[in-house]
Amino acid sequence: xxxxxxxxxxxxxxGGFSKKEAADIVETVFDTIKDRLEVGEKIxxxxxxxxxxxxxxxRVGRNPQTGQEITISARRVLTxxxxxxxxxxxxx
Amino acid sequence: xxxxxxxxxxxxxxxxxxxxxxxxxxxxxxxxxxxxKSGERIEIRGFGSFEIRHYKAYEGRxxxxxxxxxxxxxxxxxxxVGKELKERVNLGEGPLDDDDDDDDDDDDDLLAEEAAAxxx
Numbered sequence: 001x002x003x004x005x006x007x008x009x010x011x012x013x014x015g016g017f018s019k020k021e022a023a024d025i026v027e028t029v030f031d032t033i034k035d036r037l038e039v040g041e042k043i044x045x046x047x048x049x050x051x052x053x054x055x056x057x058x059r060v061g062r063n064p065q066t067g068q069e070i071t072i073s074a075r076r077v078l079t080x081x082x083x084x085x086x087x088x089x090x091x092x
Numbered sequence: 093x094x095x096x097x098x099x100x101x102x103x104x105x106x107x108x109x110x111x112x113x114x115x116x117x118x119x120x121x122x123x124x125x126x127x128x129k130s131g132e133r134i135e136i137r138g139f140g141s142f143e144i145r146h147y148k149a150y151e152g153r154x155x156x157x158x159x160x161x162x163x164x165x166x167x168x169x170x171x172x173v174g175k176e177l178k179e180r181v182n183l184g185e186g187p188l189d190d191d192d193d194d195d196d197d198d199d200d201d202l203l204a205e206e207a208a209a210x211x212x
Contacts, residue, residue, distance in 0.1 A: 001127040001134045009123040014115045025106060029120055030139050032101050036093045038180045042189035045095045048121045049169075053181055053188055076188075078140075078181045080171030089129060090144070090167045 003030075037078060049082040095121075128169050140174040 003026060011022040033043050033051070043051040058074040082090075093101075095117060103113035124142070127134050134142040149165045173181070 001124070001132050003136050005127075006120055006123050006136070010116055010119050013119050014112070016112070025102075025116055026120060028105055029098070029102055029117060030136060032098060032105065033093075034139065034177055034180065037177065038184040039186035040184060040188040041093055041186075043093050043098070045098070045121055048095075048125065051171075053184070055188060076182045076184060078173045078177065080142075080169075082169050086125060086128070087166075087168065089125060090169065091164075 040076070045083075047083055047085045049080055049086055052079050052081065053077070054079055131167075136174070138174055138176050140177060141172050142169050143172075144168070145170045 007019070007023045007026045010026055011017065011019050014022075017025065036043060037051060037053055040053050042053070045051075053076055056075050056077055059072050061070055061072045062068065063070055099110065099113045099117050102108070102117060103110045106113070108116075124134055128142060128144060131144050133144075144167050147166050147168060150163050152161045152163045153159065154161055
C-alpha cells in the first residue's frame with residue numbers, strides 16, 4: 001500500500017472531493033503529523049498507536065566492517081508503539 | 093497531539109467541517125489497519141513504512157512473580173521512519189512530550205466512543 005492507495009480510499013469512501021483534492025487532503029494529514037513530530041510532540045492515534053520522539057544519548061559504537069570504534073552522536077529518533085487494539089486486530 | 097486534535101487541525105487547515113475531517117482521518121488509519129491485517133506492507137513517502145513482523149512462540153516470565161508464561165506466536169507492525177522525517181525529527185527542537193508509554197488510553201477512548209454511541 002502506498003499513499004496513492006490511501007488517497008483512493010479517501011476519494012471512494014469519504015467522497016465529495018476530486019482526486020486532486022483527496023490527494024491534497026491526505027498530504028495535509030501527514031504534513032500535520034510530521035510538523036508536530038518535528039517539534040518533539042507525541043502523536044496518539046487511538047486504535048492505531050503512538051508515534052513518540054525519543055532522546056538518545058551519545059554512545060560508542062563500532063563499524064561492523066572494520067571493528068573501528070566510532071562515537072554515535074546524541075540524537076532524536078521517532079518510534080512507533082502499536083496500540084493494544086491494533087495488536088489484537090492483527091492476531092485475532 | 094491526539095487523533096481528535098489532528099482532526100481539528102486538518103479541519104482548520106482545509107476549511108472543512110469537523111465531521112468531514114473526522115471521516116477523512118478515520119478513513120486514512122482504517123485503510124492502513126486493513127492493509128496491515130492482510131499482511132501488506134505500507135509505504136508512505138516522506139513519512140515512513142510499516143511492515144508486519146512475525147514473532148515465534150517463546151517461554152517468557154512474569155517479571156513480577158517470576159512465573160513461566162507461554163507466549164504465543166504473534167504478528168506485530170514494525171515502523172521504519174523515512175529518511176526525510178528522520179532528519180527533521182533529529183534536527184527538531186522543542187521540549188519532548190513525556191515518555192510515559194501510555195497506549196492504554198486507546199481503550200479509554202474506545203470505551204468513551206461506545207458510551208457516546210449508546211447515548212445517541
